[in-house]
Amino acid sequence: MRYAKAVLTAVILLATITSLCVQSGQKAEREKVVVGVIGPMSLPEGMAEEKAVKLAAEEINAQGGILGYPIEVVVGDTKLDSNTASTEFRRLATIENADVIIGGFSSGVMLTMMETMAETKTLFLADASSPAHAKKVAENYERYKYWFRVTQNNGSTFALDLADMVKFLKVSGYDASKVYIIRDEHVWTDPVVEALKPLLEAEGVEIVKDVRVPRGYSEYEQLIQDAESMDADLIMPILAIAGTGDILAKQWATLKPNLLLAGHDLAAIDAEFYNKTNGMANYEIFIADGGALVTAPPTEKCKEFVEAYKKKYGHYPESHQAYGAYDAVYLYKMAVEMAAKAGEKDPFDPDVLVKYLEKFDASNPAELTRPIAFYKNHDLMWGDKYVRNWISQWQDGKQYIIYPDSVANGEFKLPPWIEK
Template sequence: MRWAVLVALALLITLCATPEHATSGQKRDKVVIGVLAPMSLPEGTAQEKAVKLAVEEINAKDGILGYKVEVVVGDDKLDPSVGSAEFKRLATIEKADVIIGGFSSGVMLATMETMAETKTLFLADASSPSHSAKVAENYEKYKYWFRIAQNNATTFAFDIADMIKFLRYNGHEIRKIYIIRDEHIWAEDVMKSLKPLLSDLGVEIVKDVPIPRNYAEYESLILDAEKLNADLIVPILALTGTGDVLVKRWAELKPKILLAGHDLAAIDYEFYNKTNGAANYLIFLADGGALVTAPITELCREFIEKYKAKYGHYPEAHQAYGAYDAVYLYKRVVEEASKSGEKDPFNAETLVKYLEKFNESNPVILTRPIAFTANHDLVWSDKTIRNWISQWQDGKQVILYPDHVANGRLKLPPWMS
């Protein structure tokens, strides 16, 4: 009898000492937010910095439901195996309530499997439509995943097609294009959607050149585009990391060809300086619907200035906006779940349905208007998030299209006037 009493007492002590979210979800002493991204790249460090800024602000105002928020960080090193291991560490050892981050589409596919295994909410950055396709194909397994930073790569094709229409409207006839793109799954996804759109527009792809990471031999490609009478060179670049070299060669050679497309590096507010001004007249897509010089919401404007005040510079990658939004979106759905009387407002299964309430007819306005599709993609539209058609002009990024957010007009290089 005495032994039974001692066992019962020991069990009681153990239960009392166990952190709340490790058992029933009813007791806890903090909220843990994980950040997982490639920390050797600005796309990774920007996410970490943005999350920490948001958490600092939230903790200064009594946290989430009165709990202080802690940030734990993982580095996926652009390696699927490392990404999966780090996700599991954050979810199971660090006890992250939600994980924010990503970048590489290949790494994302691997980490989604670990997400499904651990049933951890994942507010993610990566562009391949194969991610949201998993949600559509097996909702119960992958429902914890939501795309937060930018639209999926299919919509990049819509934006490039609109870019061509925009250039035609402004008197620049586009019939032949020369594509330079990442040798990667995300760019392949863009091409699958882009080819039929170009066919409908009567645009011929004179050459499609996949290039590896760190490629720098752009001069021969630009000369080849001239030889093939291309009207437009369309970069579709993110992982190559040498968009600045392409721009410099274009500005040096001064071909009678516009440079307009998707170059992730061009979104960086320092890109103009990095190219010594060669980026002037480059037309690019502003991923995720935010630019330092053209914030589209008041919170976006405030975030940009707070980021600079804290870190001494503006956001170094557009992923910062998505990561900052992810923290505040998580806080919001937890609080809404609590107000609705949910037994455990931090439960991932519970929070999925609250995130899904933010759809096209009910967006949440953060640094950008955010709304989700049925398969947890971001809604692509002029009123929510799309990749604005933008241009570098005299050291400043301006939005050219759509009209309701435009703050500048198209300028052609002097050698093409």
């Protein structure tokens, strides 16, 4: 008997929950375009995505929406958890009836969301950089074709950027013939280093050591001295997950070894990085993931976007995910309008839109905050004329792109303590 009442409460509880969610679900005549944005909403990456999508929607709505329909933005939070992400994606796709979902972030969460995307057949203009995602599209096109990588290049293209960086340094008078790699203990760095090896070999550059560090690793001073004792010319970080690139920069600046710090460090892209390291990030060379920097916007549209963002939110984009999310809304609009112009019966049908998005190929990039084009596997096209990870340097509190020349707004500076 005493359990009975408890069970009764449970029933009431369940019934309330049930009644809460019965209202939605039916598909009506189109009155609006629903754009879903999904990401880790307590982290800068997710917040930037949400803000950028809302900004783009506002701009588009002010100009009459997409084919006359206003955009409504709905938000999902992955909390960086695969269970939550798949639930939220499903909610956006089937309850909110999102016509397109934008965002993502984090490879594992993305992998799970791609399954939900395939089940719900939702167009997904995505972030995250793992090669595994595009591989799925290539292997099972019909199932995963709704996925396009918009925000940043496939992680393995870092190899091309890093090789170019070494070449560029050589041209600028810093001959880095011995490279000491410090990278994440993570699947994403494997294809990078694999592709990088032959590229560096062709340049006559030797990888003297390849060190993998776990998440949260902090003892870089030992590695820096190890690199110095091996006569390395530069330490090349390939760090995103470790989350401690700031410690590496700090310890490098403190020890002042006779070698450069140049590579990919996700933390260094953050505009606050200089302050958070008390200026010790000075002279660090990094790779601007996502193809845009606040201090050096590559296109006119990007310049406008960055300023509009600042005007609306009081600060510049907190992460590079903002560019991709903003572009994704416009890209979607372009694809829908192309489909409508071509006389498609339902220009919002995801299966139809996939065809039109694929039209943005090497010969026909979409000129947005960055020029966007796709490969056959829906991966974001890499190159000087498309999106690439610009080689940049921190100089006295400011980020400068130093290569390639077409977008560079600064010159490479050698740290004063280095003698070569």
